[in-house]
Amino acid sequence: MIINHPLLGPRDAAEFVIKGDASLIDRPDWQIENAAEAFHEYLFLRDNPAGEHRELWYHEQGDRSWLVVTRNTLTHEVTRVEMARDVARKARA
Amino acid sequence: MHYSALKVLWQGLTGNKGWTEVWREPDPKPEYDIVIVGGGGHGLATAYYLAKEFGELNVAVLEKGWIGSGNIGRNTTIIRSNYLLPGNQPFYEFSLTLWEGLEQDFNYNAMVSQRGIINLIHSDAQRDAYARRGNSMRISGADAVLLDRRKVREMCPFLDFENGRFPIQGGLWQPRAGTVRHDAVAWGFARGADSRGVDIIQNCEVTGFQIENGVCRGVETTRGVIRAGKVAVCVAGSSSRVMAQAGMRLPIESHVLQAFVSEGLKPVIPGVVTFGAGHFYISQSDKGGLVFGGDIDGYNSYAQRGNLPVVEDVCEGGMAIMPMIGRARLLRMWGGVMDMSMDGSPFIDRTHIDGLYFNGGWCYGGFKATPASGYCYAHLLATGRPHETAQAMRLDRFITGAAIDERGAGAQPNLH
Ligand SMILES: Cc1cc2nc3c(=O)[nH]c(=O)nc-3n(C[C@H](O)[C@H](O)[C@H](O)COP(=O)(O)OP(=O)(O)OC[C@H]3O[C@@H](n4cnc5c(N)ncnc54)[C@H](O)[C@@H]3O)c2cc1C
Numbered sequence: 001m002i003i004n005h006p007l008l009g010p011r012d013a014a015e016f017v018i019k020g021d022a023s024l025i026d027r028p029d030w031q032i033e034n035a036a037e038a039f040h041e042y043l044f045l046r047d048n049p050a051g052e053h054r055e056l057w058y059h060e061q062g063d064r065s066w067l068v069v070t071r072n073t074l075t076h077e078v079t080r081v082e083m084a085r086d087v088a089r090k091a092r093a
Numbered sequence: 094m095h096y097s098a099l100k101v102l103w104q105g106l107t108g109n110k111g112w113t114e115v116w117r118e119p120d121p122k123p124e125y126d127i128v129i130v131g132g133g134g135h136g137l138a139t140a141y142y143l144a145k146e147f148g149e150l151n152v153a154v155l156e157k158g159w160i161g162s163g164n165i166g167r168n169t170t171i172i173r174s175n176y177l178l179p180g181n182q183p184f185y186e187f188s189l190t191l192w193e194g195l196e197q198d199f200n201y202n203a204m205v206s207q208r209g210i211i212n213l214i215h216s217d218a219q220r221d222a223y224a225r226r227g228n229s230m231r232i233s234g235a236d237a238v239l240l241d242r243r244k245v246r247e248m249c250p251f252l253d254f255e256n257g258r259f260p261i262q263g264g265l266w267q268p269r270a271g272t273v274r275h276d277a278v279a280w281g282f283a284r285g286a287d288s289r290g291v292d293i294i295q296n297c298e299v300t301g302f303q304i305e306n307g308v309c310r311g312v313e314t315t316r317g318v319i320r321a322g323k324v325a326v327c328v329a330g331s332s333s334r335v336m337a338q339a340g341m342r343l344p345i346e347s348h349v350l351q352a353f354v355s356e357g358l359k360p361v362i363p364g365v366v367t368f369g370a371g372h373f374y375i376s377q378s379d380k381g382g383l384v385f386g387g388d389i390d391g392y393n394s395y396a397q398r399g400n401l402p403v404v405e406d407v408c409e410g411g412m413a414i415m416p417m418i419g420r421a422r423l424l425r426m427w428g429g430v431m432d433m434s435m436d437g438s439p440f441i442d443r444t445h446i447d448g449l450y451f452n453g454g455w456c457y458g459g460f461k462a463t464p465a466s467g468y469c470y471a472h473l474l475a476t477g478r479p480h481e482t483a484q485a486m487r488l489d490r491f492i493t494g495a496a497i498d499e500r501g502a503g504a505q506p507n508l509h
Contacts, residue, residue, distance in 0.1 A: 001392075001400055014402040018392045018507065020346065036492070043504050044435045044491040045342040048333035050395040073347070073393045076400070 003069055004081050008062060015061040021046055022054035022068045025088050050074055056084060096200055115280060116287035121294050121319050125153045127474055128312055128321035130299045130335065131328035132156025134165035134275075134460065135452055137282035137293070138467020139325060139474070141199065144289035146468070147475035152291045153321075154283075155314060157298035161279040164329050164459065167429035169352050169386050171365050171376065172461040173210050173270035174235045177226045180485030180497035181438055182233045187482045188465030189235065189269060195464060201281030204274035204379065209364035211245065211264040213252075213414065219369055223265040230267070238266040249366060251415055259370040259413055270365065272376055272384075278463055302339045302449065309339070309449035325474055327452035327466075329459065330395070330430030339446060343453070344435040344491055346506040349394040349428045350386065350457045351403060355421040357381030366414070373410025375418075383421055385411060389431060389457060391507045398428045431457050437509025438497035441469050441479065442488045450474060451488060456509060 001013035028038035050073055057067045066084035071077065094100075094113050104111055127143060129136045132154045143149040154160075172192055174185035196203050214220045220239075227237035245264045246254060254261055283293055294316070301313035302324065311320035328335045330347050362377040375385035387407035390399045404426070411418040434440070434454030439462065441452050452470045455462060469480035479486075485497055491504075502508035 012402075013392075013400070020393075020505070020507070040492045041342075044344040046333070046344070046346050047337075047342060048346050048393065050334050050347075053393055055393065071392070073395050076392075076394065076396055 001076055001078060003057060003067070003078055005059065005062070005067065006081055006083055007065070011059070011062060015059060016057040017060045019056040019058060022056050022084075022087070024056060025068075025084065026091065052079070096202075115284045116293055119292045119294065121153060121155075121297065121314070121316055122292065123318075124311075124320040125292070126151040126322045128152075128319055128324050129154045130312065130324065130326045131163075131331075132160040132283075132293060132295065133163040133327065133329055134278055134282070134463040135327040135329070135455075135466045135470070137279055137286060138463050139327065139452070139470040140286040140291045140293075140467075141282045142468045142471035143475060144286055144291050147471055149471070149475055150290045152286075153319065154286070154291060154293045155297045155299055155312070155319070156293070156295050157315075159295050160283055160293065161276050164429045164431070165279045165463070166276050167352065167427060168275055168460040169374070169376070169384050170272045170275045170460065171210065171270070171374065172205075172273055173267055173365075174233070174461070175210065175212070175226065175230055175237065175265065175267050175270065177229050177499055178497050180495075181499065182229055182235070184465055184469070184482040184486070185461065186230075186233045186235045187468075188462050191464035191468060192273065193269075195281070199281045199285040201277065201284060203277040203281050205271065206273070206379070207269050207271040208376075209266060209268045210270035210367065211240065211249065211266050211364065212367045213245070213261055213369045214263040214265065215259045215261065215370045217262075220263060227265055236267055236269050238268065240264040240266050248363060251361060251417055252366070253414055253416055256413065259368075261414070272365065272378075273460075275460060282467070299335060300338070304339060304446060304449075308447040321448075323448050323450060323474055325450040325452065325470060327470065329432050329453060329455060332432045332451075332453035336451065339444070339449060341444065344488075345454050346393050346433050347395055348389045348391065348431045348433045348507060349396060349399045350389045350431050351399040351407070351426055351428045352384070352386045353407065353426045354378070354424050355383040355418075356424050358383065358421060361417075368410050368414045371406075371410040371413060373407060373414065375411065375415070382424060383418065389433070389507060395430055396428070397430055431455075433506035433509060435491060435504045435506060436496040436498040437500055437502070437506075439466070439486050440488050441466065441473060441483045441486045443473070444488065
């Protein structure tokens with residue numbers, strides 16, 4: 001698989017480590033009332049879709065940036081790559 | 094029809110004209126007491142033990158393709174009971190004892206071959222860890238022998254004992270472990286279940302559940318609605334897809350695992366050998382092919398095929414312990430979709446929806462579990478109580494804090 005890094009261009013996926021579902025960016029607030037359930041869902045439950053999947057990849061053997069990669073789990077085709085910090089900032093804004 | 098050596102001889106002499114079909118191909122009935130979703134090893138074993146041990150005869154197994162088309166026909170066929178934790182080890186030992194009597198029990202040749210497994214030791218810390226594991230195995234009634242370097246060399250002279258980076262310092266040996274002809278397991282359980290009246294329905298994909306007031310009363314399929322007293326899902330790599338139809342999210346990710354077979358060679362490897370400093374395991378099939386594999390690819394996948402970096406990694410693992418493998422040519426390779434759970438351990442449990450049961454999260458190690466998984470699932474379905482060896486395999490164990498994490502890797506499925 002080739003990941004088209006927004007800053008570095010096309011890179012071999014072997015340079016990266018995958019963390020998992022991009023929803024891991026949205027960490028729940030530990031002070032909310034049902035924090036235990038929220039963290040259970042956040043940490044342990046997954047949509048695990050067959051098809052388009054947004055996921056976190058870390059460029060360990062490159063510039064060490066975190067990326068949000070949109071990839072099809074049925075074909076392994078990568079359709080979109082964003083900087084994770086941009087995604088996180090946009091979500092917060 | 095009962096199979097025996099005499100029957101093979103007689104049929105051989107009379108032109109093999111008297112064999113009957115191994116299982117029927119019935120159309121689905123409108124309703125069953127228990128409907129099993131998924132005709133892999135676990136679904137077929139569940140049906141077999143339901144009929145044989147628990148007297149549940151009004152049962153159907155629904156399979157979207159043909160039986161044996163999933164992971165039961167794609168694995169590297171290793172069976173063993175060399176786990177550490179009390180939530181797992183007694184279950185896998187129960188499974189190994191079922192394997193030992195299986196062929197007589199279901200009257201089918203599954204080529205169960207207890208040729209042993211050796212987990213190689215490469216450091217002092219690893220020796221300590223394996224000694225502890227060996228003790229845990231023996232507490233559960235399993236067999237475990239700690240080997241020194243000399244003994245490993247006697248048993249496996251072909252390993253690289255001169256390797257400075259990964260010196261072989263010994264091994265943990267389970268003599269009763271081994272390999273089994275995987276397809277024959279599916280066929281044997283299917284035949285045994287069918288002959289007791291279970292309907293095995295192929296080309297029948299479950300597309301939805303009929304849930305009425307919080308109770309599951311049947312399934313929608315590509316061959317129409319089938320009502321059921323209980324619905325038991327065991328679809329391995331498709332777990333999340335199928336349970337999503339009941340509105341459930343699971344502590345599971347689907348990942349691809351690859352396997353490799355070389356050209357046929359004369360016998361060289363006596364049992365199963367695993368590399369302790371990387372991820373690599375190897376055995377030799379009865380046809381002579383070297384059967385080996387290593388890590389999962391690491392990213393979510395439903396594609397049943399992997400990528401080249403893992404192929405390279407697996408081959409490097411092989412070269413690190415037995416350089417002679419570099420002379421063998423690769424004949425075939427393939428991938429299967431694994432239901433990787435958040436702690437690397439499986440689930441055999443009821444769900445919060447009455448009448449709906451779930452069996453999954455087998456990761457890359459569910460083949461060895463096939464008989465016990467079927468037995469324990471059947472026990473739960475028939476008696477309403479978990480089998481004593483499967484009590485820890487609960488769906489809510491992450492919220493209760495009772496994870497069964499053999500690796501100690503945390504909620505990161507691709508590290509288990
Ligand atoms: C390469 C590889 C190597 C492995 N090596 C080993 C090993 O050495 N030792 C070991 O113990 N384990 C091993 N495993 C793991 C083991 O094969 C699996 O854990 C086990 O087979 C899973 O259970 P099963 O047999 O029921 O799964 P499967 O055979 O996959 O059965 C699930 C069935 O459900 C069906 N299904 C899916 N969705 C639907 C639907 N909607 N409706 C109806 N049916 C449906 C599928 O078609 C499939 O037939 C390996 C796996 C792979 C891929």
